[in-house]
Amino acid sequence: MTVPGKNLESFTIGRLSRETGCKIPTIRYYEQIGLLPEPGRSAGNQRVYGPKHLSRLAFIRHSRKLGFSQAEIRQLLNLSDHPEQPCAEVNAIAQRHLDEVNRRIERLESLKGELERMVHACQGGKVGDCRVIDTLADLAHGQCLSPRH
Amino acid sequence: MTVPGKNLESFTIGRLSRETGCKIPTIRYYEQIGLLPEPGRSAGNQRVYGPKHLSRLAFIRHSRKLGFSQAEIRQLLNLSDHPEQPCAEVNAIAQRHLDEVNRRIERLESLKGELERMVHACQGGKVGDCRVIDTLADLAHGQCLSPRH
DNA sequence: CTACTATCTCTAGTAGCTATAGCTTCAAGA
DNA sequence: TCTTGAAGCTATAGCTACTAGAGATAGTAG
Missing domain, CATH: 1.10.1660.10 (Multidrug-efflux Transporter Regulator; Chain: A; Domain 2)
Structure with a gap:
């Protein structure tokens, strides 16, 4: 008792x-x-x-x-409250999320590449000659990725 | 004219x-x-x-x-408005940002690892036996990373 | 009983936009 | 010149996932 x-x-x-x-x-x-x-x-x-x-x-x-x-957590909590149902949906949510993480990694890797090129191109003179500023100012250089990371 | x-x-x-x-x-x-x-x-x-x-x-x-x-863009714009100054600061901003991107990539890679283990452990039965839900419910499993990605 | 800490509600702020409502201005065709 | 439709204006609110603060009340140790 x-x-x-x-x-x-x-x-x-x-x-x-x-x-x-x-x-x-x-x-x-x-x-x-x-x-x-x-x-x-x-x-x-x-x-x-x-x-x-x-x-x-x-x-x-x-x-x-x-x-x-x-939103995903809401779905997962909902699913975990119903243990009798098949878990395919749970797996789908996790898999979608994994895919998204992979996409983010890809974007960040390519970002990293561009940032490294930019930083290495800078020879450390005046701002007026700085390749970092130049690169940033270059609109046409815009085949880089979407703003979501 | x-x-x-x-x-x-x-x-x-x-x-x-x-x-x-x-x-x-x-x-x-x-x-x-x-x-x-x-x-x-x-x-x-x-x-x-x-x-x-x-x-x-x-x-x-x-x-x-x-x-x-x-905030970073504000600094960069400021610097680019003063082309006479040395560009060390510009480079420092870019370098810090690059470091941050690298940290994010690391975190995402380790996230990816955990998500993959989770997804692969799931055998596709009922939610009640689902390893994904199990793993998520496990607080002690919390040596995973900070919420920032 | 007095401190002191913990908790309460409510509001507003963060980044980086996006969306909506209800209005005015501009440019082109009849 | 009139009209129509697109483009522009301001102002406000919403999104995610919290975080911070003010000012009041509750609980607890000595």
């Missing part, structure tokens, strides 16, 4: 923050946008969390660290 | 947009944040641009495509 009226595993937002490494305002923000369910409240109106909140927040944080967007 | 009262090379925001590939609201936005100087106005209050605006906007666009931030 557990102590009546008191949840064995319940804690404040501060402890949730410490355990997940997620800042307090961010936790409240996740609640606000509906990623985290609203927790119970103490008599004095303070949030009271349980283990389910902890694991859900952990899921969210890990997903964010892997670069999934809020 | 040029025609008095009429600039030989002056054009509207629409043409500036077409020539630089920069959208009209973006041009106005650059003006608002002080990256582009305020142009003259026609009798009917429409913006009138000249070649200097064109080259400055080209500079900005190219820099953005290379991933420089507004």
Whole structure:
């Protein structure tokens, strides 16, 4: 039997923050946008969390660290709430994300190339002769990539 | 002699947009944040641009495509306005940016690794057994990288 | 009971734009 | 000259994913 009226595993937002490494305002923000369910409240109106909140927040944080967007995380959370369904969709989201990461890497590699050419071309004289400034000023040089990195 | 009262090379925001590939609201936005100087106005209050605006906007666009931030671009524009000064600072900005790009590539590569492991571990059953969901739910698995990509 | 810390709500700010509403101006054709 | 349609104007709000601050209240240790 557990102590009546008191949840064995319940804690404040501060402890949730410490355990997940997620800042307090961010936790409240996740609640606000509906990623985290609203927790119970103490008599004095303070949030009271349980283990389910902890694991859900952990899921969210890990997903964010892997670069999934809020929208993707919403889908993934939805799917993880329905363990009976086939996981093809989960995999599709992850695969799409992986593809996107690969595209970003490609873009950054080509960016890196252009930046290196630019930096190496500069001989360290006056700004007036600087190849970096020259290259940047060159509109026609614009077969470089889209602004998304 | 040029025609008095009429600039030989002056054009509207629409043409500036077409020539630089920069959208009209973006041009106005650059003006608002002080990256582009305020142009003259026609009798009917429409913006009138000249070649200097064109080259400055080209500079900005190219820099953005290379991933420089507004703050960096501001510095670069400042420097390019003073061609007598040594270009060490220009080079330093570019080099710092290149370093940052390299760091981003590293982070993305390691992200890619984790995503690939995750995707490959999934055998395509039910969500309940899905390794992708499992991996995401695992907080302790959190030696992965910072949320910045 | 008094400090002190933790938490509360609400608002506004960040970067780098993009979109919308409702208006005015300009250029070309009839 | 009139009309029509495209292009331009301002102002405001929205996007992502948070972060920071003000000012008030709650909880806790001594």
